[in-house]
Every structure is written in C-alpha cells, then in structure tokens.
Amino acid sequence: MNAKPPSDNDKNNTNGKTKNGSEKEAKPTSTPSVKKTDTSNKKNKPRRPIFKGNLTGRIALFISLFTLLLLVTGIGGGYWVWIQNQKSIKTQNQTINTLRQAIGDKASAQNLQQLEQKASQLNEHLQAQNKKLDALSQTFQHAKSLKQRDQQGWIIAETEYLMQIAQYRLNLLHDPKGAIKALTLADQQLAHLNQPRLLPVRKALIAEIQSLQDFHPPDKTTLLLELNEIMQHLVLQSPLVPGLANSTASSTAQHPIAPKTKASGFRGFIDAVWQSISQHINIQHYSHRITNLSAITTQANVLQSIYVNLENAKSAVLVDDNSVYHQSINKTEKLLKNQITSNPTKSGLLKTLDKLKAVNISPPSPALGKALSLLHKESTASDKGNARKPTS
Structure with a gap:
C-alpha cells in the first residue's frame, strides 16, 4: 500500500527520455555539484500558498483608509467652519449692539x-376730565337738591330764574322795560310765599325796580333821524347865481360863424380845420359874474368833512361809543361855525348840534344782582336744611 517515492535517479532517467519514448544517454553537465544540490533543495522545499483575494483586500484597506482620512478631514473642516461662524456671529452681534x-x-x-x-x-x-368730573359732581348735587325741594323751593327757583332774565334783558339787549317786567313777576312770586326771611330780598328787589324806572336811556332812533336831517340841510352850492343857473334861454347866446370864401393853399387848409372845430363849440356869454371856484372847492371840502363826522357819530350811536360820538359832534360844530358862512339854516343846525351834544348815548345801567345773591343764599340754606332732614 505504501509506495515509495521515486528517487533522484529515477527522475533523472525519466527526464532523460525523449518525447518519442526513446531513451537517450544523459549528457554530462558542466554545472558544479553544489549548484545541483541547491537546485534540489529548492525543488524539495515546499511552496507558499498563493491566495487569489489578496488584491481585493488591499483595495478595501485603501478605501477604508481613504474614507477615514476623508472623515477626519470633514470633521476638521466642519469644526473650522463652525469656529469661523461663531466668530462671525460674535462680530455681527457686537456690530448690532453698537x-x-x-x-x-x-x-x-x-x-x-x-x-x-x-x-x-x-x-x-x-x-x-377732572373739570368734567367736578361739573358732573356739581350737577349731581344740584339734582339731588332739586329732588329734595318742596313747593316753596320750586317757587324760589322760579324767582331766581326771573331775576337772571332781568339781567339778561338789561345788559345784553338794553331793554330796561323787559327787565322791569321780569323783576315785577319775581316780586309777585316772593309776595305769594309770604316768608319773613325773604323780606331783605324783596327790599333789594323793589330798589332795583325803582332804579330801572328812573333809568331813561337815549332814544337811538331819534338821534339817528336828527343826524340825517342835519346832513340833508348841508347842500353844496352851485358856482352860478341861482337865477342864472336855472335859466339857460335868456343867458345863452349862440354866435354862428359866417361862411367865408374858400382860400387856396395852406390858408384854405387852416380855414377848413377851424370851421370843423367851430361846429362843435358853443360860445355862451353871461351878464352876471360867476362865483369864485376856489371858494366853492373849499366849501365842498368842508361839507365833505362834516358828512364824514356825522357818519362817525351815527356809527357811534349804533355801537354805544360815547367818546367817538361826542368827538364827531364837536368837530361838526366847529366846522359849521368857522367854515360855513352862507347857509341860511346855520343857526338852527347849531342849536340841533348843541342838543345832540348834551345827550349821553351810553349812560351807566342800574346795578342788578343784589336781590339775586340774597335769594341764592336763602335757597342754599333751605336746601341744606332739607338735606339734613331724614327721609322716610
């Protein structure tokens, strides 16, 4: 089972064979033995394993390092931008505060x-607003006092009103007769009450009525008519004698120019111009002497001044200005005495001016108000007494 590994000789024999399977003799080599030994050691040394994914790992490592570098760079750049923004914001805040x-x-x-x-x-x-509140408070107090008045209090209030009407008629309308009527009605109201405590009021009221009856203000209508009458009598005279000014047939003589024979040349031209002018000119001859025109002019200026003074006097009558009225009358009288000589009505006009000069167009009016003040005190005391009474 266990096969032996081939020896070096077998390998050499195998390598010595040709491709055709024929065996050839091994050629001697000139390589030293030491080198053969090294080659055999290299061949016998085990080879390192070669991994196919080595390049991919390097690329991934490079990408990771590059990504980390980018991340660190981004963090650093962001921090730097944040620092710059904070500085800019701080500078802007300082500028805004400034x-x-x-x-x-x-x-x-x-x-x-x-x-x-x-x-x-x-x-x-x-x-x-405070003034309005004070006025409202006074109105409230007055309304409260009116509510607590009895029949006698209302009669006293009517009497006060009649006295105020009398003052209005006298001071504003210059109507003393109307003032007398109002005070008479007030006295009748007080007489109807028949209160002894009101006797001082009635006494002062009767004295005021008597002073009004004795007061006779000037009749302004009569004064204005008399001033107009004086102005109508002061008429500017004519420069001609009255008979001469009215009759024109007897004093007017017209002399017609006899026709002449026409001349030739420059003389004929002069005669034609003279005839055309003479046709529009009437020559009148008077047997009486004409009054001096300078004197007539002076009289006209004097009359004009008198008219102006009389108009001022009329205006002063309307506005009750006594000083202007008397100044105008005095100036008129002076001009009439010294400057007017030929007016037949001069004496009558001077008498009328003396009469007007004696008139006081703004006499002092009688003083009213004492009876009203006394009655007001009595009514105030009566109202206070009614206010102290307990109401049921």
Whole structure:
C-alpha cells in the first residue's frame, strides 16, 4: 500500500527520455555539484500558498483608509467652519449692539421730546376730565337738591330764574322795560310765599325796580333821524347865481360863424380845420359874474368833512361809543361855525348840534344782582336744611 517515492535517479532517467519514448544517454553537465544540490533543495522545499483575494483586500484597506482620512478631514473642516461662524456671529452681534446703542442715543432726544408732549397732552386731558368730573359732581348735587325741594323751593327757583332774565334783558339787549317786567313777576312770586326771611330780598328787589324806572336811556332812533336831517340841510352850492343857473334861454347866446370864401393853399387848409372845430363849440356869454371856484372847492371840502363826522357819530350811536360820538359832534360844530358862512339854516343846525351834544348815548345801567345773591343764599340754606332732614 505504501509506495515509495521515486528517487533522484529515477527522475533523472525519466527526464532523460525523449518525447518519442526513446531513451537517450544523459549528457554530462558542466554545472558544479553544489549548484545541483541547491537546485534540489529548492525543488524539495515546499511552496507558499498563493491566495487569489489578496488584491481585493488591499483595495478595501485603501478605501477604508481613504474614507477615514476623508472623515477626519470633514470633521476638521466642519469644526473650522463652525469656529469661523461663531466668530462671525460674535462680530455681527457686537456690530448690532453698537448700532442699537447709536440709534438709541440718536433717537433718545426725539423720543424724550415726544414723550414730554404726550405727557403734557395727557396732563391737559386729565385736567379736562377732572373739570368734567367736578361739573358732573356739581350737577349731581344740584339734582339731588332739586329732588329734595318742596313747593316753596320750586317757587324760589322760579324767582331766581326771573331775576337772571332781568339781567339778561338789561345788559345784553338794553331793554330796561323787559327787565322791569321780569323783576315785577319775581316780586309777585316772593309776595305769594309770604316768608319773613325773604323780606331783605324783596327790599333789594323793589330798589332795583325803582332804579330801572328812573333809568331813561337815549332814544337811538331819534338821534339817528336828527343826524340825517342835519346832513340833508348841508347842500353844496352851485358856482352860478341861482337865477342864472336855472335859466339857460335868456343867458345863452349862440354866435354862428359866417361862411367865408374858400382860400387856396395852406390858408384854405387852416380855414377848413377851424370851421370843423367851430361846429362843435358853443360860445355862451353871461351878464352876471360867476362865483369864485376856489371858494366853492373849499366849501365842498368842508361839507365833505362834516358828512364824514356825522357818519362817525351815527356809527357811534349804533355801537354805544360815547367818546367817538361826542368827538364827531364837536368837530361838526366847529366846522359849521368857522367854515360855513352862507347857509341860511346855520343857526338852527347849531342849536340841533348843541342838543345832540348834551345827550349821553351810553349812560351807566342800574346795578342788578343784589336781590339775586340774597335769594341764592336763602335757597342754599333751605336746601341744606332739607338735606339734613331724614327721609322716610
């Protein structure tokens, strides 16, 4: 079973055979024996196994190392980018903070001024609201007092209202008669109450009525009519004598130009021009003397000044300006005395001016209000007394 391995001689014999199976003699070789021994040792030495996947493993190792290198490079690059982003963000934040501080410093003055204006507006609004609250409180208190009034309180309130109407009629409308009627009705209301504590009020009320009856304001309509009458009597005179100014047939003489024979040359041209002009000119001859035109002009200026002064006096009557009224009347009287000489109504006009000069167009009105203040005190005390009474 166990076969012996072939010897070296057998191998050499086998190698010495030809391809055709014939045996040939072995040729002697010139190779030293030592080299043969080495060759035989190499042939006898076992060969290393050759693996087919060695190249694939190297490629996989290279790819792994390259991937690891890329990963390390990517991590390093990402960290570097992150560091740069952090620095950029920090720089941007610092810039933003600087800009915010600069903008805040720049806008602080404007904002402060705007805030001050808003604060002042709010303060004014608050004051207005406080005033409204005070007015509402007073209105509430007044309504509360009105609710607690009895019949006597309502009569006193009506009397106060009548006294206020009297003041309105006298001070604003300049109607003393209407004021007398209102105060008379108020006195009748107080007489109807028949309260001894109201006697001082009635006494002051009667005194006010008497002062109104003694008050006689000027009649403005009469003053205006008299001023208009003076203006109508001051008429500008004509420069001609009245008889001469009205009659034109007796004083007008027309002289026609006799026709002449026509001349030739430049002389004929002059005559033709003169005739054409003479046809549009009427020559009148008066036997009376014409008044001096300079004197008429002076009189016209004086009358114009008088008209202006009288118009000022009329305006002063309408607005109750006593000083302007008397200044205008005095100027008119002075001009009429010194400048107007030929007016037949001069004396009558001066008398009318003296009468107007004595008129006070804005006399002081009687003082009203004492009776109203006394009655107001009485009504306030009565309301307080009613408020202290317990309500059932």
